[in-house]
Amino acid sequence: xxxxxxxxGEIAPWSEVTPEAARRLLVAAVEAFxxxxxxxxxTRDIAGRAGMSPAxxxxxxxxxxxxxxxxxxxxxxxxxxxxxxxxDSGGTASDRLAxxxxxxxxxxxxxxxxxxxxxxxxEALSEEHRDEIVALRRxxxxxxxxxIGEGVSAGEFDVPDVPGxxxxxxxxCIDVARWFNAQGSRTPEExxxxxxxxxxxxxxxQK
Amino acid sequence: xxxxxxxxGEIAPWSEVTPEAARRLLVAAVEAFxxxxxxxxxTRDIAGRAGMSPAxxxxxxxxxxxxxxxxxxxxxxxxxxxxxxxxDSGGTASDRLAxxxxxxxxxxxxxxxxxxxxxxxxEALSEEHRDEIVALRRxxxxxxxxxIGEGVSAGEFDVPDVPGxxxxxxxxCIDVARWFNAQGSRTPEExxxxxxxxxxxxxxxQK
DNA sequence: CGCGAACCTGAGCAAGCGCTTAGAGCGTGT
DNA sequence: ACACGCTCTAAGCGCTTGCTCAGGTTCGCG
Numbered sequence: 001x002x003x004x005x006x007x008x009g010e011i012a013p014w015s016e017v018t019p020e021a022a023r024r025l026l027v028a029a030v031e032a033f034x035x036x037x038x039x040x041x042x043t044r045d046i047a048g049r050a051g052m053s054p055a056x057x058x059x060x061x062x063x064x065x066x067x068x069x070x071x072x073x074x075x076x077x078x079x080x081x082x083x084x085x086x087x088d089s090g091g092t093a094s095d096r097l098a099x100x101x102x103x104x105x106x107x108x109x110x111x112x113x114x115x116x117x118x119x120x121x122x123e124a125l126s127e128e129h130r131d132e133i134v135a136l137r138r139x140x141x142x143x144x145x146x147x148i149g150e151g152v153s154a155g156e157f158d159v160p161d162v163p164g165x166x167x168x169x170x171x172x173c174i175d176v177a178r179w180f181n182a183q184g185s186r187t188p189e190e191x192x193x194x195x196x197x198x199x200x201x202x203x204x205x206q207k
Numbered sequence: 208x209x210x211x212x213x214x215x216g217e218i219a220p221w222s223e224v225t226p227e228a229a230r231r232l233l234v235a236a237v238e239a240f241x242x243x244x245x246x247x248x249x250t251r252d253i254a255g256r257a258g259m260s261p262a263x264x265x266x267x268x269x270x271x272x273x274x275x276x277x278x279x280x281x282x283x284x285x286x287x288x289x290x291x292x293x294x295d296s297g298g299t300a301s302d303r304l305a306x307x308x309x310x311x312x313x314x315x316x317x318x319x320x321x322x323x324x325x326x327x328x329x330e331a332l333s334e335e336h337r338d339e340i341v342a343l344r345r346x347x348x349x350x351x352x353x354x355i356g357e358g359v360s361a362g363e364f365d366v367p368d369v370p371g372x373x374x375x376x377x378x379x380c381i382d383v384a385r386w387f388n389a390q391g392s393r394t395p396e397e398x399x400x401x402x403x404x405x406x407x408x409x410x411x412x413q414k
Numbered sequence: 415c416g417c418g419a420a421c422c423t424g425a426g427c428a429a430g431c432g433c434t435t436a437g438a439g440c441g442t443g444t
Numbered sequence: 445a446c447a448c449g450c451t452c453t454a455a456g457c458g459c460t461t462g463c464t465c466a467g468g469t470t471c472g473c474g
Contacts, residue, residue, distance in 0.1 A: 021451075037330065039246035043432060053453050058433065060451095120327070120385075123244065164393070164401045167386065168379060175382040178327075179374065186371070194371045201408050228421075250462060260423050265463065267421095 016074065022060040024050040029067045034113040038068055038124040068121060069129040075118030076136040082107055083143045093151030094205045100147060101173060101199045102192040108176040109188035115177035144170055148203055158204030169199050223281065229267040231257040236274045241320040245275055245331040275328060276336040282325030283343040289314055290350045300358030301412045307354060308380060308406045309399040315383040316395030322384035351377055355410055365411030376406050 017023040028049035032041040043064050047054045061067050086100035108115045122130060145166040151157035159165050176191060186194075224230040235256035239248040250271050254261045268274050293307035315322045329337060352373040358364035366372050383398060393401075 019451095037244065037246055039244055040331070042430080044430090054432090055434080055454080056452055064432070124247070160404075161401055164398075165405065168402065168405055171382040171386060172375060172379045175378040175385075178382075179378060191371075194368055195375065197367075198372065198375055198409050201411060202405050204408060226421090249460080251460090261462090262424080262464075263422055271462070 013078065014074070017070070019060075021050070021052070021056070025052070025057055025060055026067060026070060030071055030114050030117055033068065033071070033117040033121060038064075038117075038121045065124070065126055065129070068117070068124055069126075069133075071114070072118050072121070072125065072129075072133050073136075075114050076133055076140075079104065079107060079115075079118070080136055080140050080143070083140060087143050087147055093147055093154055093156045094200060097144075097147045097151065097203065097205075098196040098200060100144065101169070102196040104173050105176050105195045106188045106192040108173060109180045109186075109191050112177045112180045112182070115174075119174050119177050141166060141170060151203060151205070156206055165202060169202065172199070220285065221281070224277070226267075228257070228259070228263070232259070232264055232267055233274060233277060237278055237321050237324055240275065240278070240324040240328060245271075245324075245328045272331070272333055272336070275324070275331055276333075276340075278321070279325050279328070279332065279336075279340050280343075282321050283340055283347075286311065286314060286322075286325070287343055287347050287350070290347060294350050294354055300354055300361055300363045301407060304351075304354045304358065304410065304412075305403040305407060307351065308376070309403040311380050312383050312402045313395045313399040315380060316387045316393075316398050319384045319387040319389070322381075326381050326384050348373060348377060358410060358412070363413055372409060376409065379406070 014023050014027060017026050025046060029041070029046045032045050032049060035041075036045075043057050044054045046064075046067070047057050050056075057064075057067075061070070082103045083100050086103055087096055089096060089099060091099075108119075122133060125133060145162060148157060148159060148162055148166055148169075152159050152162065173195065176195070180186075180188075180191065221230050221234060224233050232253060236248070236253045239252050239256060242248075243252075248271075250264050251261045253271075253274070254264050257263075264271075264274075268277070289310045290307050293310055294303055296303060296306060298306075315326075329340060332340060352369060355364060355366060355369055355373055355376075359366050359369065380402065383402070387395075387398065
């Protein structure tokens with residue numbers, strides 16, 4: 001019926017999570033958190049989806065919150081790496097910004113289940129864990145701001161308010177996780193391309 | 208210490224909610240839902256904030272979910288009216304789109320507490336209630352799409368993908384509720400102005 | 415004054431929550 | 445052969461949850 005590897009219609013990149021039972025629990029938690037939200041999800045539901053008893057969860061994770069933290073941590077790491085790869089590739093600022101937006105958006109669409117948890121359940125984290133995640137988000141922000149700043153310096157972009165525009169660009173991309181529907185008519189690829197174009201317009205990139 | 212009327216630093220527009228005790232409960236619920244989320248909020252917390260016993264809540268509302276529905280309904284009505292007012296005012300499509308975005312964004316920033324509940328707690332609603340709210344959202348979408356469509360017809364805008372761009376514009380505005388911070392450096396007015404400019408760029412409006 | 419309606423509280427119920435514990439099953443090293 | 449460590453379960457503990465209900469207070473109105 002459902003293999004542990006198949007979620008969101010693609011191979012789930014949870015290979016770093018071992019052993020296999022811990023990964024199954026984590027994937028189940030992602031699905032449950034995305035569907036109902038962290039607080040509305042019970043540990044019994046998570047364990048059930050993973051085909052285990054409720055107690056099995058606590059062999060691999062100390063608390064329900066630790067599960068959320070692990071998910072959030074891995075997701076943020078992945079998203080940040082996507083952006084950094086695009087930012088460090090060669091090409092003009094326009095190329096790099098378009099690349100960054102395209103891959104960032106594609107990730108949020110393809111893996112919207114994960115992204116929803118990663119982006120919208122921050123407040124359910126403990127204080128220390130939230131601080132750690134917020135630091136990752138600031139890095140994300142810095143990467144995009146740098147690209148836009150370089151585009152302005154190079155005369156490629158026309159942006160009166162760099163921090164504000166950075167915020168808007170990231171906000172636009174992140175919100176894809178909220179509305180994207182796999183049953184909808186747009187593929188992640190299409191949304192990525194559309195958004196890259198829109199963002200280039202926002203920064204007044206030369207054609 | 209805290210009057211019932213003062214929330215978000217402005218006069219709360221909950222005047223349609225009577226009697227006063229029901230309004231106090233509703234305002235308390237908005238605050239609590241915005242802070243912790245619907246599922247993490249207890250009826251005891253809501254009643255406590257309103258200075259009442261837990262049982263008092265059930266004199267004015269049948270369930271906790273009814274409270275959420277009332278909040279969501281009123282909020283969506285208000286947001287939709289803001290957009291319609293801007294859409295029906297005279298002027299070019301650019302003027303109307305800028306107006307719509309500015310007031311819509313300003314509302315999401317000024318009343319981000321309410322907006323957060325309105326925009327991010329849809330899934331906690333019962334099926335019928337959610338259907339009702341989704342219908343309002345479709346209306347919202349239609350208003351913005353109409354403005355953009357008219358701008359394209361008039362030759363004011365250059366938009367290859369009208370539905371996609373509409374989605375992106377609304378998504379951008381709505382997400383303000385998530386990140387806006389009253390303690391931050393930007394006023395709702397400033398964010399509205401910035402966003403109106405960004406959106407005009409997105410639709411390729413003539414300068 | 416007295417009556418009824420509207421409003422609110424204290425106490426608490428049934429259900430469900432996160433999490434714990436005792437112990438069973440089983441593959442592995444010696 | 446056997447003890448060990450790892451994984452998992454059945455049962456359930458203590459607590460909190462949404463919600464109820466019997467009863468008290470307050471008020472407008474005759």
